[in-house]
Amino acid sequence: MMADTRAPAERPLSPHLQIYRPMLTMMMSIVHRITGFGLYFGTLILAWWLIAAASGPNAYAKFEWFAGSLIGRLILFGYTWALIHHMLGGIRHLIWDTGRGFGPSEREWLAAANLIGSIAITLVLWLVGLLAMGGPR
Amino acid sequence: MNAPKHMRTPLARVLGRGAAKSGTGHFWHQRLTAVANIPLTIAVVIILITLLGRNQAAAAQILGSPTVAIIMLLFIGSITAHMKIGMQVIIEDYVHDESAKLTLLMANTFFTVAVGLAAAFGILKLSFGV
Numbered sequence: 001m002m003a004d005t006r007a008p009a010e011r012p013l014s015p016h017l018q019i020y021r022p023m024l025t026m027m028m029s030i031v032h033r034i035t036g037f038g039l040y041f042g043t044l045i046l047a048w049w050l051i052a053a054a055s056g057p058n059a060y061a062k063f064e065w066f067a068g069s070l071i072g073r074l075i076l077f078g079y080t081w082a083l084i085h086h087m088l089g090g091i092r093h094l095i096w097d098t099g100r101g102f103g104p105s106e107r108e109w110l111a112a113a114n115l116i117g118s119i120a121i122t123l124v125l126w127l128v129g130l131l132a133m134g135g136p137r
Numbered sequence: 138m139n140a141p142k143h144m145r146t147p148l149a150r151v152l153g154r155g156a157a158k159s160g161t162g163h164f165w166h167q168r169l170t171a172v173a174n175i176p177l178t179i180a181v182v183i184i185l186i187t188l189l190g191r192n193q194a195a196a197a198q199i200l201g202s203p204t205v206a207i208i209m210l211l212f213i214g215s216i217t218a219h220m221k222i223g224m225q226v227i228i229e230d231y232v233h234d235e236s237a238k239l240t241l242l243m244a245n246t247f248f249t250v251a252v253g254l255a256a257a258f259g260i261l262k263l264s265f266g267v
Contacts, residue, residue, distance in 0.1 A: 033227065036223050036224075036227075037224075037227060039220070040220050040223070040224055043216065043217070043220065043252050043256070044252060046213075046256055047252050047255040047256040047259070050200070050209075050255075050256045050259030050260055050263075051255060051256075051258070051259040052193075052259075053193060053196050053197050053200055053259060053263060054197070054258075054259040054260075054262040054263050056193065057192070057193045057194070060192075060193035060196065061193070083178065087174070087175060087178055090171045090174070090175070091175065093171070094168070094171065094172065097168065125182065125186070128186055129185075129186055129189050132186055132187070132189045132190060133189045133190035134190060
């Protein structure tokens with residue numbers, strides 16, 4: 001018979017995330033996208049703050065109440081870390097754009113520096129910030 | 138007789154814009170705004186720390202001063218442009234339904250322009266004091 005219907009060929013699918021063992025470089029890539037996503041919406045807080053400052057003492061007091069509350073502080077702490085992490089990750093991408101930093105040890109080192117650097121800088125900024133406000137309240 | 142080496146027209150090859158019709162413009166603007174964001178973010182973080190714990194009148198005065206206002210405006214312009222480009226890539230990666238994708242791409246532009254304009258308006262109002 002010439003007119004036999006053939007089953008669709010069993011072609012391999014390209015492997016995706018769940019195939020691979022999690023690696024630091026992979027996790028940093030995912031975190032870079034997640035922090036970018038978070039920062040996108042976090043910009044609403046920046047706009048709120050600036051409009052509050054432009055609107056007057058009452059509007060500014062409302063923002064300060066939010067920023068000083070526990071949930072507000074948690075959000076702003078997370079925002080700070082996301083900002084620094086995304087910035088350091090971006091610098092890593094700019095290094096890669098020059099063709100450097102792709103070696104096995106280099107990329108591991110850069111990924112670790114990205115993570116450790118982001119945590120360290122965030123903690124230093126908050127320490128400086130809390131001291132500027134006259135100590136933890 | 139030479140067989141054509143390319144399926145693309147000579148014009149398409151000269152323009153070098155590819156399937157997306159925008160060439161490397163997207164990539165380039167991602168990098169351009171990324172580079173601009175680094176010094177601007179550092180400057181804004183310093184401004185923010187100096188403003189901590191100050192009341193509205195003091196914050197308004199500092200934010201409205203020319204140097205600080207110009208830095209803030211550059212920062213807002215650069216980050217919102219970067220936000221639009223970055224979110225566009227996320228939408229294009231994960232949303233495959235054509236109408237949902239177009240709706241979200243539109244919403245992305247609306248959001249980034251609105252947030253950018255709102256933040257810039259706050260700064261301008263403080264600067265011009267009206």
